[in-house]
Amino acid sequence: MEPAVSADPRPSPQPFSDSASRFGRPAGGWRLKLYAIIFESDTPAGVLFDKVLLVAIVASVIVVMLDSVSAYSGREAPGLRALEWMFTLLFTAEYIARFACVKRPWRYARSFFGIVDLVSVLPTYLAVFFPQLHALINVRVLRMLRVFRILKLTEYIVEYQFLGRALRASRRKIAVFISAVLMIVVLAGTVMYVIEGPVNGFTSIPVSVYWAITTMTTVGFGDITPKTDLGRFIASLMMLLGWGVLAVPTGIVTAEMTSQHLRGMVPRLCGNCGTSGHTAEARFCHGCGSPLGR
Numbered sequence: 001m002e003p004a005v006s007a008d009p010r011p012s013p014q015p016f017s018d019s020a021s022r023f024g025r026p027a028g029g030w031r032l033k034l035y036a037i038i039f040e041s042d043t044p045a046g047v048l049f050d051k052v053l054l055v056a057i058v059a060s061v062i063v064v065m066l067d068s069v070s071a072y073s074g075r076e077a078p079g080l081r082a083l084e085w086m087f088t089l090l091f092t093a094e095y096i097a098r099f100a101c102v103k104r105p106w107r108y109a110r111s112f113f114g115i116v117d118l119v120s121v122l123p124t125y126l127a128v129f130f131p132q133l134h135a136l137i138n139v140r141v142l143r144m145l146r147v148f149r150i151l152k153l154t155e156y157i158v159e160y161q162f163l164g165r166a167l168r169a170s171r172r173k174i175a176v177f178i179s180a181v182l183m184i185v186v187l188a189g190t191v192m193y194v195i196e197g198p199v200n201g202f203t204s205i206p207v208s209v210y211w212a213i214t215t216m217t218t219v220g221f222g223d224i225t226p227k228t229d230l231g232r233f234i235a236s237l238m239m240l241l242g243w244g245v246l247a248v249p250t251g252i253v254t255a256e257m258t259s260q261h262l263r264g265m266v267p268r269l270c271g272n273c274g275t276s277g278h279t280a281e282a283r284f285c286h287g288c289g290s291p292l293g294r
Helices: 029-039 044-067 072-073 077-101 107-112 113-131 131-135 141-154 158-195 207-217 229-262
Strands: none
Touching: 029 077, 077 107, 077 113, 107 113, 107 141, 107 158, 113 158, 158 207, 158 229
């Protein structure tokens, strides 16, 4: 008897490791085992690896923040330096492991997360090997680049990946919307420059456009304010328009996230055989029959 064919027309979801598959999955050996731990977060070892790395990232960012507080950087400087080197060595080992376990390491090195991984460890080494950099830039500022480690969080949290797919799918709509907003603020700024003029603080069209942006976004610093009745009327319209403007991008992204959820775009990967294409509701792998991890 032939197996029943599902009538569900929804496209098969992609696995979490799709973003890493372009780097090349090794054929076997220790590289494949290391790849499964680092890049495939549906396996028990992969889940543990991600959790440890998440804790390390958050802890390292806290250390960077404490190092910027004079009360801690003076009294606790040796301990903070020791912790920083511990995190630097840990992230260096992680970077080397990622570089070693993929078939196309240079593609990984040029990717967004490859660059983030490098930037997260490079400042500490630069501050050691090039101490003369203080003549050009404060070494403390250079070391503060370590806070970019927080960008590594996006690689390990499913919700970030889901939001990222929704943003990518909405990018054209958002681009069209932003271009329309830019046209509105340029027109409004030009009109306010004509109405108010330099005598009321609107000294140029760029300055007037700056006022239109702060007004439409409901920030309203108050450094430039209209003085004429017509100018205040236009400002009131800009404020009311700003409420709707702020809601549109949120609606676009939310609609795309809802659409992806309805299409079953939540990735699932079998930890036993590596088969992908499971829906969010699937409990067993359609390749080997093993239970799918939650």
